[in-house]
Amino acid sequence: MLKKEDIAQVAEEYLDDQDMFIVKLTVSRDNLINVYIDGNHGVTIDDCVNLSRHIEHKFDREVEDYELRVSSPGAGEPFLNFRQYGKNIGRQVEITPKEGKKIKGELVEATEDYIIVKEEIKSKNKKNKKTVTGERLQIPMDSIKQTKAVIIF
Numbered sequence: 355m356l357k358k359e360d361i362a363q364v365a366e367e368y369l370d371d372q373d374m375f376i377v378k379l380t381v382s383r384d385n386l387i388n389v390y391i392d393g394n395h396g397v398t399i400d401d402c403v404n405l406s407r408h409i410e411h412k413f414d415r416e417v418e419d420y421e422l423r424v425s426s427p428g429a430g431e432p433f434l435n436f437r438q439y440g441k442n443i444g445r446q447v448e449i450t451p452k453e454g455k456k457i458k459g460e461l462v463e464a465t466e467d468y469i470i471v472k473e474e475i476k477s478k479n480k481k482n483k484k485t486v487t488g489e490r491l492q493i494p495m496d497s498i499k500q501t502k503a504v505i506i507f
Contacts, residue, residue: 368408377427377435385420390427394441397426432500439464446504451497468494
């Protein structure tokens with residue numbers, strides 16, 4: 355059976371040169387390997403294919419008997435890696451704190467200890483048009499249950 359640590363090491367060797375990173379890696383009992391990757395400039399299908407080939411080159415399928423899936427996390431999936439915060443600075447996010455109500459706003463800054471979000475507060479003016487205002491909130495990382503990027507169409 356393949357070890358998660360060995361797969362992570364091989365994947366990171368490749369990804370470090372590509373300005374990408376592992377978001378999540380799982381190995382099931384029956385050797386189904388799922389590798390979720392992201393990058394500072396997004397991830398393409400070719401990126402996933404190339405990483406898959408790199409891993410397959412290092413681990414012989416005939417010997418190890420595994421199934422490999424490489425993809426990017428879904429656009430609306432919660433952040434699982436600190437680097438996802440940096441990638442999303444300037445974008446709209448939705449934060450679910452461990453206590454209290456959800457916060458929507460623009461991610462302004464991210465450190466290992468906290469994030470700063472310009473909160474989005476919607477109000478209507480006299481002509482019934484929506485306006486957006488907000489204040490900057492500093493939110494400690496240890497008080498965040500999850501953060502997701504907000505998809506705007």
